[in-house]
Amino acid sequence: MTSPLADRLRPVIPQDVVGQQHLLGEGKMLSKIISSKYIPNMIFYGPSGVGKTTVANIIANISDKKLYKLNATNCSVSDVKAIINDTECIDASNGILLYLDEIQNFNKKQQQSLLEVVENGRITLIASTTENPYFYVYNALLSRCTVFEFKPVDEDSIINALKRGVSILEKDYNKSIKVDNDAFLHLSATANGDVRKAINGLELAVLSNAVTDQNEIVVDLKTALEASQKSGFKFDKDGDSHYDILSAFQKSIRGSDPDAAIHYLARLVVGGDLASICRRLMVIASEDIGLAYPTAASIVKSCCDSALQLGFPEARIPLAQAVLLLATAPKSNSVVNAIDSAISDINSIDIGDIPAHLKDGHYEGAKKLGRAESYKYPHAYPNNYVKQQYLPDNLISKTYYKPGNNKNEQSANQFWKKIK
Numbered sequence: 001m002t003s004p005l006a007d008r009l010r011p012v013i014p015q016d017v018v019g020q021q022h023l024l025g026e027g028k029m030l031s032k033i034i035s036s037k038y039i040p041n042m043i044f045y046g047p048s049g050v051g052k053t054t055v056a057n058i059i060a061n062i063s064d065k066k067l068y069k070l071n072a073t074n075c076s077v078s079d080v081k082a083i084i085n086d087t088e089c090i091d092a093s094n095g096i097l098l099y100l101d102e103i104q105n106f107n108k109k110q111q112q113s114l115l116e117v118v119e120n121g122r123i124t125l126i127a128s129t130t131e132n133p134y135f136y137v138y139n140a141l142l143s144r145c146t147v148f149e150f151k152p153v154d155e156d157s158i159i160n161a162l163k164r165g166v167s168i169l170e171k172d173y174n175k176s177i178k179v180d181n182d183a184f185l186h187l188s189a190t191a192n193g194d195v196r197k198a199i200n201g202l203e204l205a206v207l208s209n210a211v212t213d214q215n216e217i218v219v220d221l222k223t224a225l226e227a228s229q230k231s232g233f234k235f236d237k238d239g240d241s242h243y244d245i246l247s248a249f250q251k252s253i254r255g256s257d258p259d260a261a262i263h264y265l266a267r268l269v270v271g272g273d274l275a276s277i278c279r280r281l282m283v284i285a286s287e288d289i290g291l292a293y294p295t296a297a298s299i300v301k302s303c304c305d306s307a308l309q310l311g312f313p314e315a316r317i318p319l320a321q322a323v324l325l326l327a328t329a330p331k332s333n334s335v336v337n338a339i340d341s342a343i344s345d346i347n348s349i350d351i352g353d354i355p356a357h358l359k360d361g362h363y364e365g366a367k368k369l370g371r372a373e374s375y376k377y378p379h380a381y382p383n384n385y386v387k388q389q390y391l392p393d394n395l396i397s398k399t400y401y402k403p404g405n406n407k408n409e410q411s412a413n414q415f416w417k418k419i420k
Contacts, residue, residue: 019153046150049194104136152193183224292332332404352394
């Protein structure tokens, strides 16, 4: 047992990789690439422990290229240049395969150092990253690579990997190892899609019971609970996952799914991101609910104010109230559509001048300029309304506000149709 179980369990052929069937299943693109042995420049994107390094190692083993490995967290441009210089060596006559882990930690200059050799084929690059490459990888380098997204591994696949691990550990300890089904389920569930984390938990659970005179090692749920870490929930206030959660949060409220909305709120609460929650809720109140339930905005503002004054953990309660209110409220996007349409016209067409009768007439000389002379004061007319032109001449036929199909807006719409 000279290396961790996770390393000894690392697959050496694509068929043994757990999960990632969307990439490695029969007929899938990455599977075809590996079979052809023609290796293009690639970027593997996905969370930790899902097989990025494993697949890169498999590709390196089936290629005839000389393999180099670098981690962008602790290497420099000089390290890259040293590898480039090796392309002239005899043992690199078939080319060099560079596996660059955590490429998001390379700055623009460091990434640019790879451009020429990647483009002319002297080096084949396989880079991996846990962050969205479309945000973190220099565009010129990104355009020369194919991006493959690795997904969190499902629990059933993780359990299959754990069972293979049990077989290896039985040989290591020369003992029978019995793992309860509940222990398997717990280890796989708390791994959050990370196979390596689940395997490390299994290894620790077995190790903690290995020193015994019994010929059988039993891993029950209690042991698994002690050996496993807290669920590997990923939250980075400045990272890609943060914006993914906020996006799912708003879309769940917009989609009127209170359960999903509360789930994503819980993620943000666990991440401690109070400011982003409040900001997003106040936007949603006007963007997605709007005039269908106008008082939602003031209620949400009150809940957010309470949350900011309380702080966590109590802040979760008024936040949950706001989320459930918005998720179950009638929906309308007429507000955001109206303002965005008006802004679009301002940015794209000649909007013309403000009508003279609407211009400011409260200064000396205004009448000489024809300002406000023919303005009609609506409150001086029945129902506080009088017909007159408000839009500029160039926009006279424009309709920006279109009432949503909800009781509140339709009622107001019918009222004004009657009045007008």
